[in-house]
Amino acid sequence: xxxxxxxxxxxxxxxxxxxxxxxxxxxxxxxxxxxxxxxxxxxxxxxxxxxxxxxxxxxxxxxxxxxxxxxxxxxxxxxxxxxxxxxxxxxxxxxxxxxxxxxxxxxxxxxxxxxxxxxxxxxxxxxxxxxxxxxxxxxxxxxxxxxxx
Numbered sequence: 001x002x003x004x005x006x007x008x009x010x011x012x013x014x015x016x017x018x019x020x021x022x023x024x025x026x027x028x029x030x031x032x033x034x035x036x037x038x039x040x041x042x043x044x045x046x047x048x049x050x051x052x053x054x055x056x057x058x059x060x061x062x063x064x065x066x067x068x069x070x071x072x073x074x075x076x077x078x079x080x081x082x083x084x085x086x087x088x089x090x091x092x093x094x095x096x097x098x099x100x101x102x103x104x105x106x107x108x109x110x111x112x113x114x115x116x117x118x119x120x121x122x123x124x125x126x127x128x129x130x131x132x133x134x135x136x137x138x139x140x141x142x143x144x145x146x147x148x149x
Contacts (some may be wrong), residue, residue: 002026007036015039015069022050027081030054033061041070046079046098057083061105061123068093075109083118 001026004119005035012034021044022028026047030036032055044066047054054063057080063088068074074093077086083101089111102118 005031006031008034011035011037013037013039016042020041020044022046025049028052028121030103031061032056035065036067037067039067039069040074040076043075043077045075046076049079049081051080051084052078052086053082054085055081057085057101057104059085061085066090076109 002023003041004027006029008031010033011105013112016038017096020038020040022045025103027079030053038100042050042070051066066076066078066086066088068088068090070092072092074090076088076090076093076095078088078095078097080097080099080101080103083103084097084098084099085104087105088095090109093109094111096105096113096115097103097107099114099116099118101116102113102121103116104121104123106122107146
């Protein structure tokens, strides 16, 4: 049965020690004025027509932050019904993003596959961080850009 989890009322931080499974047509929506940070020790699997999205995707990319914190290789299969905005720090994860529109933010992953009907826009504001920012702890060891197909 489809269900929606709405994140509202400020900054929400979740540490999930197992897998995150979003069933068909289920959603996690981050309402305006709130942020969601998920530290996931397991895999994230979004099934058909599901998604993890900010309410208004073109807002701040730091509205949604996903961190892969597991010891082994993780799989993040993310979906969005429209535009998607967020940051993913998953240096040991295989990340696939399916989006029905444009994507704004950044990804740190072992492998990244972008399957969408839109464009990817890196937000340059993400380069300006403080020493105590969680993303600073993730170090990029290699960089590769693929050609569009």
